[in-house]
Amino acid sequence: MFKSLDGKKLAIGLVHLKPLPGTPLYQEGDLELSIEKALKDTEALIKGGADGCLVQSVDKIYPSTDDTDYARVAGIALVTNEVRKLAGPDFKIGIQLMWNCITPSLAVAKVCKADFTRCTAMLGTTSSNFGTIEANPMKVQSYRRYIGAQDVDMIAEISGYHFHAGEYDKGHIQTLAQSAMTVGADAVEIMSRDEELNNRMVEDIKALPGNIPVVLGGGTNLENVKRRMKYADAALVGACFEGNNWGGNIDPEIVKEYVGLLRSI
Structure with missing residues (x-):
């Protein structure tokens, strides 16, 4: 999905949900x-010309493990299925149960015919609130094979909002990228608020053999998208599409302007 033969860069909008059943703040x-x-x-x-969406839980209180409540899985599956019916087969759909419920997300993606999932930690450890x-x-890839979800792509976050790789080191980020691909990732995700560092990370990963697909996990907007997306393959876009009102409604006019800038690179 993330290796485009024509070099097309993908714009993936984040669809932020209300708290799901099976979580403390659900009403x-x-x-x-x-x-x-x-x-x-x-x-x-x-309408704005984006390539896809990531349906993402916003439950505010999250499990730290790979497992989660059954009602929560059923709830996001119901949402994702409705999105798939509306969007049709060509619009890319992802699913992410936060923070790192990878096997439940894979199950929803498989059943709802979604295209990918985003993984906070496919390897190593990271801190969270x-x-x-x-x-x-081992668990993730065994389960992926067990349910026949090899066609569901997996984005592995290796340095960004949720996975903290520590102070930047070229060798370390390259090792993380290669290791993520070895354990089953189809693309890696990075994000730094420092634009220069953000682009350097992408270039360092792109210097590795195999042309590893790189997804920017935030940080792009109308002002910087042409600079930040110069080397990356795809962007996950949240607040920008929501008019800088994180968790709000997506504005099709902002999407259209962003996609136009992205296509001009």
């Missing part, structure tokens, strides 16, 4: 509101 009616918002956001992304996040690539 009756939130699931219906999530479906309504997800469909409106998807329509806005399609909800405890230490520990990767379990």
Whole structure:
């Protein structure tokens, strides 16, 4: 999915949901509101010319393990299925149960015919407000094979909002990228608020053999997209598409302008 033969760079909008069933802050009616918002956001992304979306849980309190509540999985599956029916087969759809519920996300993607999932930690460990996040690539890839989800692409975050790689070191980021691909990733995700460092990380990863696909996990907007996306293959876009109101509704006019800038690179 992330290796485009024509060099097309992908714009993937984040569809942020209300708290899901099976989480502490869920309220009756939130699931219906999530479906309504997800469909409106998807329509806005399609209208603006985006390539896909990532349906992402925003439950505010998260498990630190790979497992999660059954009702939560059922809820996001219901939302994702409605998005798939609306969008059709050519619009790319991802699913992510935060923070690192990879096997449940793979299950939803497989059942709902989604295209990819985003993984906070496919290897190593990282800290979070909800405890230490520990990767379990053996479990993840065994389950992926068990349910026949090899066609579901996996983005491995290796330095960004959720996975903290420490002070930047070229050799370390290259090792993380190569190791992520070895344990089953189809693309790696990076993000730094420092634009120069952000681009350097992408270039360092791109210097490795195999042309590893690189996804920017945030940080792009109308002002900087042409600079930040010079070397990367895809961008996950949240606040920019929401008019800088993180978690709000996606604006199709902003999407259209962003995609136009991205296509001009």
